[in-house]
Amino acid sequence: MGNGEVEKAKMRARPIVKLGIFLISHSSFVSVICLIAAIVALLLLPVLAKNTYISENALMPGSANSMLSTQDVSEANRLVKDLTHLYLRSPIESQQIIGQYMSGLDAEVTYQKFYPQLNRFHPLHFFTNSDLGISSSNMNCSSLGINTVGIIRAPRGDGKEAIVLVTPYNPEKNGLGEALSLGIAYSVFSLLSRVTWLAKDIVWLVADSRYGEHSAVDAWLREYHDPVFHRNNLIDSETCNESNTTTELEQKLYVDKKFYSGFRRAGTMAAALVIKVAEDSNHFEDSLNIYAEASNGQMPNLDLINIVNYLAVHKQGLRIQVKKIWSLLGFRWLNTLGxxxxxxxxxxxxxxxxxxFGIPASEYVEGTATLASSLYYQALGVPTGPHGAFRDYQIDAITLEISPKVSLSKMTMRNDFILRGGRLLEGVVQSINNLLEKFHQSFFLYLLTSPSKFVSVGVYMIPFVLLITPLPLVAASLHIDASKSTTPQTTEVDVSRKSWKWLNSARKVFVIHLWGVVVALLPYFLCRLPNSTPTANFTLWGLLSAFSLIILYLILGSPVFEASASQPEKREWASLKSVTTTAAFIGLSLMSVINFATAEIGALFIIPICLMVQPLKLDAQARSLITLLRATCNLVLGLIAFPPVAYVLLKVVFDDVDGFNVGEYWNWVESLWAWNSATYLYVGIVHLPCWALCIHILFHPC
Structure with missing residues (x-):
């Protein structure tokens, strides 16, 4: 067998190579097909959603009859009365009453003092969980927050596991909604202090929400998992020597020997439930809002939502609601598509x-609105409630906000409301108590289309894969075309210079991404300017970013980065586009590991311009309808992909706002870095540099 026949046999044995060559040679056609398929797959997600189900059989929701009695409700109502009648009194008195009610159930009662942390931008906080701390100059007794904690030890447990109930409470407001949430939690806490089947410790945290609900819960969790010894004692001795706050709170409990000094702990937290009652009433029916999104797209185990959904609908007759984009409900094209x-x-x-296959059109529209909301809030990376603090410690948690149908000023309505809310909470605790281990059977990566339907990661990753698939194909095609441009008279020196030309493009892309890092770090200095407004900060940020980009552009255009000092080569932009698409592919792929929703939305904005971009000069020279249309599309896509413009578009679609102020973009960015959102890193290090490179290619002087 000759050498030629051997080579042919090898090629026949590798069909994957032939397929790769075919896709690369037809990259333009494949790109169009993949983009269309990705959009269709996104629109089909509500249709492909599956009904939720209980994966863990041990949960058995609703298998036991409720034990919550009217006596428990009466005691809870008495607590609500005591708290609501404390208007214009000292906040300490309300916390003292809560502690007395807890101690009356033979619970271990402790008070945790904490100071609110300032949300300041610091680059390293994206990668570490270090305590920010507050200097002693900023500490005073008036800024002291106090969490009230009650612990019931399980009679059938070994102290290694616990269930946490959280009720945010602002003692300075004494609102009826917060008092009712305390009443619901107290009714269940009272019941659990008497039952004999409890296998997990119960922790009731009354979070002092004067400085934010999340801040209070996070302070307690930090002390629970990462205690800092001697720090609080030092703070108290230096700043609160004359304060009698602790004495006022603990005086009666010390006498009854029911107060426990120091920080008390239970076992490993199996799950956490945050209970809230909405102040405004829903005039149609009692409803329950579930908030599940945590930082950087983290979601609790789907079984936890399934338990609440099943018990609320089938046992208590509540209407379950999840967040949705209300503006999408009015889109006619969406209804037509449905x-x-x-x-x-x-x-x-x-x-x-x-x-x-197929669902009713009305269900499709609502499913799309809910899916868009789930995708949007996961992409933001900002928790939708205080439950987000638990997910930072890999604890499954959700926030339950109950909205009453009518005003609860009447005692009969209030008793019925507390009874239904308490029985719902009791059923959830019973199910979690049945588990011998943490939630693990169901899904952690999913998008909700309704309270009872979801899209798993295996389905919603298909549109993203279709979106990013053309990027390496186009990059390879451009690189091959640039290599084929070598003429027969090309010498070895010219070939070497062409190789360095590709390296120069890679160097440009690398430097522009370093510029993106600089832009992302500028707010660290701008936020420290005294008496600065969001509009001024945004303007200064934009000017400094543009100035640094111009300097880099001049440096990149110097002979240092060119193969020769002559005019740029005609195909230099193709090499630059090849490396840019490769960088976009790598950045989006890495981002999908950190926050898939961010990568999905980011791909919709940046991939079209990366694939279509071509110098306007070439399109203008061709002077055909297709080239003019392509040039127009490139300009429009370049404008849409600009981060502030993309923010405005998302704001208009998702939040349904009429006006826009440039200071709002700074506030949005500030909220991202305050919550350590990975979206901030994506915008600064991946999206913005790729956009700048595409604009550079668009106006390339070829």
Whole structure:
């Protein structure tokens, strides 16, 4: 067998190589197909959503009858009365009353003192959980926050596991909603102090929300998991020598020997439930809002939501609600699309009844609005409630906000409301108590389309894969085309210079990404300017970013980065685009590991311009309808991909706002870094540099 036949046999044995060569050679056509398929797959996600189900059989929600009695409700109502009648009194008195009620149930009662932390931007806080701390000059007794904690030890437990109930409470407001949430938690806490089947310790945290609900819960969790010894004692001795706050709170409990000094702990937290009652009433029916999104797209185990959904709907008759983008409900094109999918589903079922495709148009519109909300809030990386503090410690937690149908000023309505809310909470605690281990059976990566439907990671990753697939194909195609441009008379020196030309493009991309890092670090200095407004900070940030980019552009255009001092080569932009698309592919792939929702939304904005960008000069020279249309699309896509413009578009679509102030963008960015959102890193280090490189290619002087 000759050498030629051997080579042919090798090629026949590697069909994957042939497929790769075919896709690269037809990268433009493949890109169009993949983008269209990705958009269609995104629009099909509400149709492909599955019904939720209880994965862990040991949970058994609703298997036991409720033991919560009217006596427990009466005691809880008495607590609500005592708290609401303390208007204009000292906040310490309300916390003292809560501690007395806890101690009356033979619970271990402690008070945790904490100081609110300032949300200041610091680059290293994206990678560490170090305590920010507050200098002693900023500490005073008036800024002291006090969490009230009650612990019930399980009669059938070994102290290694616990369930946490959280009720945010602002003692300075004494609102009826917060008092009712305390009443619901107290009714269940009272019941659990008497039952004999409890296998996990119960911790009731009354979080002092004067400085924010999340801040109070986070302070308690930090002390629970990462105690800092002697620091609080030092603070108290230096700043609060003359304060009798602790004495006022603990005096009666010390006498009864029911107060425990120091910080008390239970076992490993199996789950946490945050209970809130909305101040405004829903005039249609009692409803329950579930908030599940935590920092950087983290979600609790789906079984925890399934338990609440099942018990609330089938046992207590509550209407479950999750966040949705209300503005999408009015889009006619979305309703038309739902009608089309519904018709296709009917045709499919007429052909084969087992083909369960298609949902009603109204359900599709609501599912899309809920899916968009779930994707948006996961991408933001900002917790939607105080439960987010638990997810930072890998503890499954959700926030339950109950909205009453009518005003609860009447005693009969209030008793019924506390009874239903307490029985719901009791059922959830019973199910979690049945588990011998943490939640692990169900999904952790999912998007909700309704309280009872979800899209798993195996489904919603398909649009993202289709979006990023063309990037390496286009990069390889451009690199091959640049390599083929070598003429037969090319010498070895010219080939070497062409190799360095590709390296120069990679160097440009690297330097521009370093510029993105500089832009991301500028707010660290700008936020320290005295008496600065958000608008002024945003303007100064933009000017400094543009000035530094111009300097880099002049440096990159110097002979240091060029193969020769002559005019730029005609195909230099192709090499730069090849490296840019590769960088975008790597950045989006890495971001999908950190926060998939951010990568999904970011891909929708940056990938079209990365694939279509071409120098305007070439399109202008061609002077054809197609090239002019492509140039127009590039300009529009370049404008849309600019981060402030993309923010405005998302704000208009998702938040339904009419006006916009440039200071709002600074406030949004400030909220991202305050919550250590990975979206901030993506915008500064991945999205902005790729956009700048695309604009550079668009105006390339080829």
């Amino acid at each position: 009608v089309i999918f519904e018709s296709v589903g009917q045709i499919a079922r007429s052909i084969n009844p087992q083909w369960k």
